[in-house]
Amino acid sequence: MNAPAGRLAAGVLATLLLACSSQVCAQERDYCPERPGIDTPACTMEKGRVSVETALADWTRDDGAGSREDNVLIADTLVRVGVSDTVEARVGWTPFGHDRTRDETGIDVADRIGDLSLSMKASLSHPDGKGLSIAVLPFVTLPVGRSPVGDGDWGSGLLLPVTFEMSDTVSLDLTPEVDAAVDDDGHGRHLAYSSAVGLAFTLDKAVTLNAELQALRDDDPSGRSTQALAALSLAWMARDDLQFDIFGAAGLTHDTPDARLYAGVARRF
Secondary structure, eight states, X not given: OOHHHHHHHHHHHHHHXXXXXXXXXXXXXXXXXXXXXXSOOSOOOOXXXXXXXXXXXEEEEEEETXXXXXXXXXXXXXXXXXXSSSEEEEXXXXXXXXXXXXXXXXXXXXXXXXXXXXXXXXXXXXXXXXXXEEEEEEEEEEOOSOTTTSOSSOEEEEEOOEEEEOSSSEXXXXXXXXXXXXXXXXXXXXXXXXXXXXXXXXXXXXXXXXXXXXXXXXXXXXXXXXXXXEEEEEEEEEETTEEEEEEEEEEOSXXXXXXXXXXXXEEEO
């Protein structure tokens, strides 16, 4: 190789090395939506990337003694923004909710907007969700909506998402949570705590099945309750940056809503 050609090759190599040291040639993380399911995965969004995750329709049914309540949320949305390699900022809002309660006295119907949630998820290990991934997720809810869709007062809480890859096709999720939950009358707060556990099974490259259980203790001044539910969900990754999902849950105790169904979409930008 002559000298000019050698210098040209060296220049090209140096240019490639410089380029590949930037984010352009860095290996991009797999998209890790928080939908669907009860658990919160421990992965975070990469710096500069945005995830928009929306429940197209979310229906919950709660049968009581002589009454039935149906609640439908439309376009319940979470936006996650990667602000560093390990931290994401998050905003959630429900733009519309429809609540219908029927009992022996008649039917009550309410159409409302929901509350606004602000949160941050910080990874403590493996922000890509690989191996043993742990994060901390504090949040606050602001009462921009009204009951029965909104809570009527501010609330806050803390989650500790944990994800463990047991194999190439099975992963374990654990999400303990403690909240300063809004009182049922919409004034003040009380202690509520819960934990969810689930297994995610990769059925093929694009399809994941989730099986989950959750237990929750709520110390509302109007009456303490213990809830438990079981859930199944299915996610289809249509493209690297696009996922569709469906979810179903059943209440296991008297205090738990009887059924919940939703379908949604998640998109990375």
